[in-house]
Amino acid sequence: MLLQYKMIKRAILLSAIVVLSQVAAQAQVTQPTWWWGLSGAANFNFYDGTTQTLNSSLMVPTAFHKGFGIKPYGSVLVEYRPAGIWGIMLNVGYDGRGGKFNDVVAPCNCDATLHTDAAYVAVEPSLRLAVPASNLYFFAGPRLAFNIQNGFSYTQVKQLNTNGELSNMRKTLVSGQVGVGYEIPLASATNPNKINLSPFVSYQPYFGQAPRSIESWQVTTIRAGIALKFGKGHKKVVEIPAAAIVPVAVDVTFSVRAPKAVPLKRQVSETLPLLNAVFFDDGANTIPDRYIALNKAQADNFKEEQLQEEQSVTMSGRSARQLNVYHNILNILGDRMRTNPGTTISLTGAPAGDGKIMAESIKMYLTDTFGINGSRITTLARKKPANPSEQPGGNKELVLLRAEDRRVDIASTSPELLMEVGGGMMKPVHINTMQTDPLDSYVVLNVDGAKKQLNSWSINATDDRSVTQHYGPFTNDQESISGIAMIGNNPEGNYKITMTGETKNGTTITKENTVHLIRQDAAIQKGLRYSVVFDFDKAIGIASYNKLLTDIVSPLITDGSTVIVHGHTDIIGEEDYNQKLSDSRAQQTQKVLESSLSATGKNNVKFETLGFGEDINHSPFENALPEERFYNRTVVIDIIPTNK
Template identity: 65%
Template sequence: MLSTNKILQKVITCVLVTMLAASTVNAQTTSPTWWFGASGAANFNFYDGTTQRLNNSLIAPTAFHKGRSVRPYASILAEYRPAGIWGGMLNVAYDGRGGKFNDVVAPCDCPATLKTSTSYITVEPSLRLSVPASGLYFFAGPRVSFNINKDFAYTQLRQPNTDGELSAMHKTIFSGQVGAGYDIMMSSANSTTKVSLSPFVAFIPYFGQEPRTIESWSVTTVRAGIALKFGKAKKMIVKETVATPVPLPMHDFTFNVRAPKAVSLKRQVSETLPLRNSVFFDEGSTQVPARYVLLSKEQAGLFREEQLQADQPDDMTGRSARQLTVYHNILNITGDRLRSNPGAVISLSGASAKGPEDGIKLAESVKLYLVDVFGIDGSRITVKGRNKPVIPSEQPGGTKELVLLRAGDRRVDITSASPELLEEVGGDMLKPVQINATQADPLDSQIVLNIDSAAQLLKSWSVDITDDKGIAQHYGPYTRDQESIPGAAILGNNPEGDYKLAMTGETKAGMAVRKEGTVHLVRQDEATAKGLRYSILYEFDKGTSIARYDKFLTEVVAPSIADGSTVIIHGHTDIIGEEDHNMKLSRERAHDVQNILERALAKAGKNNVKFETLGFGEDISKAPFENTAPEERFYNRTVIIDIVPVK
């Protein structure tokens, strides 16, 4: 049965593919009303029921039930296709229904087989339904079959083979069929002799398909074949006309500009920085990399986590240098917390593609530092090795950017069941660090430009910003729907100004697009009130926040948002993966966070909070960190929440 099913699937698939792939020819002649031709097909017959009395002189000791076969079908045909979708078909055919039943075993433990050669002359009138402007058609109708062969061959071990004719056969069978076909025109549009090649499939159910007047043998048939048809057409008299092309209307692009009421050059923020609980190791080395801050015993004795909370010094340059410096003190923070909480214990899980033994070496390096430098009792630190971290970046079957993914999986994860070390909302993340930092060009001081469908319909677009003195600044080209420009860059040394914005672009069809707008910008001195910043870190390619962040957003972040505040939520990704996918992922992350906060604020009765939610994807100009080291890529998989103080 399996082999026959495979053949059936292949035949039907080939026929359907041919039907769907075929194209019609634009006719310059009339369509023939009458078509004549022939067809050939394969009958895929499936037997069911019971057959045991073969004729009056032979009753098989064991009944035959199921069986199958592939037998030929051939017909001569005529089709009537008047104007419209309705028509008629007639096939007069040789219809092969013989085949082989599944073998049985007689009571003498003797294998027995039964093959039949039943066949019919069949008359098949059908109603035809054509699909307009297509070669596809459907048909259905009755069938009248006249038996012309009823031979059988029965074999049983330990007795002579028996050939004969089945008794009690119906001379005439009435049944029905449904099917579909596709007319592929093989002749030219100008030819009056039309030739059509038409693959088709038909289904003949078992209703009425009982070949005999006794027992319960029935046949279900699936037919797949092809017909060759000929018709006579007449030339069409075509009056030539010159059509005036009607240009398609161009999409009316919408250009929106969100400008800040005041441009703050800097803002002091109190940031709750999540502390990633991983130490990443360089390939080929089991020593803690030099980029991590490693202290001497004397320095460790004076180190306190609170020292990292101080305001950012003026010489702290580079993208997110302050935050990265805090993270690179992870071993010192862990040592200080263990020293301050003698009952706390930790587990170090080293992961290495070279095997668990190498992973243990990585974990032992971290343990050695905590024991030797911070004087932590080694019994409070357990180590283990793995091939991959519990939550790896590299996924089974992945083939792209494996070097970057594997660099993120060569690490030691620090976990603990002690609440003094854990994040305040639970989970594997270490307790966050509170730091004071300075935001340069905060997002609420930037002009946000939105043009709908730009990524889909425009090759690129740019913006020219002109002040009241006629001095212009050019920004772009861009390809995305949303871009932002720091207000400070536009103002320069001016305390305020009125600006005209002209967006120009080119559609992918080569059409020019121009939209205009205006903004008024005012420089604002550094605000005395501090803003608040929270961050959420995501695992690789994950879009929804996990349960512990739902609680963190609801119980920690939402209560810190004052009514009347502006909350700017911006999502980011690292550079691993396709750019379009990363843009979508960052937006999903940011909107997921907004939805959780909105529910919490509504429950608290805070209804006057404005959200600005952005997704920057892997945009390196907007990413909070570089993408050189694995920890930077991990920190870029983030949603950052900036709570702007009420002005």
């Protein structure tokens, strides 16, 4: 949704006329100070530690460690909210902490399972902090839990099936929680009888949540639920002098940038950079299944060039073709080393404990499958990668960042394997692909100042036949609409673009513009694509790509071409920060290219530079895998030649 390349324009609207001498009487309803209600939720319980002695009569032969369960939570609640942002909450209710441990293998070589049914009466007082001018609130406080249920069910396949009570259960637990909620009013603003629906999420770490006084079983809980709250406000009449009602000037401008012709698809020759890393799953030292593994016969016939041509099999998902090429990284590496017998590599795994084993698993694949001499491959291990994603002092989204640091980095001094284009990336692969709905087919809408001054804005596009298409609502300064979707099957058309916005003070503004679109479906236009991939949270890396941009990309840009530079980030971090980061990456790339083009006398080149931030509607890849997030930290350069 984010297209935040801002055009430098401002226009000031007329202010409303202030009538002095009048007095407006306005009825208001105060918010309740006291609230009562009920809540229901699901406890997502994560088990850790060790459990083996179930009670005095049963010690199972194999210890259980990790586990998971979803159990109910229900409470009655009361809240005290005096004027201001702070308040007090109290929940008292049933708190299910049961679950199932991960199955283990008993000495009989048979599966053993353990279910627990721990439950408590929980008393949870919390401090409530509301976000000003918002329905969002945060809460934090202690949790006092009284054990009421401690049953278990143990099964050892074909040998034992027993139920019982866990021994040494602590009668009382003292722990804590933090959470966030959102108030959704169900009653009108003028009704003194208030009803709120409040979805909430809380996090209750393992501190103080060891259920037993023996062994080391720990429980961490994430609770997600909804509360129904009731309160009673009071009506009052407030007299507001009209002279005190000061109109707020709304300072937004509206412009539209549309392509002269809307291409339906384009054949693209893409130079795809290859990440010089293989990412391993948490707790595993073997190469993940998503990386394509060949047998020896298949490896004998594998050539990197097989990945370059357009695939006949349709691949689903965003950038599936490019990700498939990357997931052949070990086969590409094996083919390059086999073709260039003088090359050597080093494999460095992290973290240190598992890194050596991870590196050795890659070495074994290359030696066994591709016949690479083991003396050409050095394996190392270190605590963290040379360029880690997790930075010292960081405390947010550590699970995603640490997943990116569980990897084996590939390094080499051989130019046949790696290319000095920033960060020692693997030498890129050239692939041919068909790009549908290309970026230059989009209609770009700029509502400069919208994010600060409008609650939302929408677009109506009306063609010559008075058929109207609606888009929105939007909240950012810049958005884009597919030109293909707008023009449909029409060969061309004139469109009146009407922007309607709701201002922060509740008024409505309307602005208009016009565009003319022409459908281009006669010939498939050919283009070139290059990518620049960044380390986590880095924008300054463009300098290391200067040689690529000036020596390789710039000479391919002909006079009259259009160059689309679009920057992206992954989903880690704040949305606004990621938007600025993608803008910086894209703009720095444009500056390097412009300088190189100017030095060679090419001045008739049009740039369209856009920053999409973490916008999932435009990001090149998904964000589920570490390699997808790496590839989303990118600037993509599309070179569209002049139509002839």
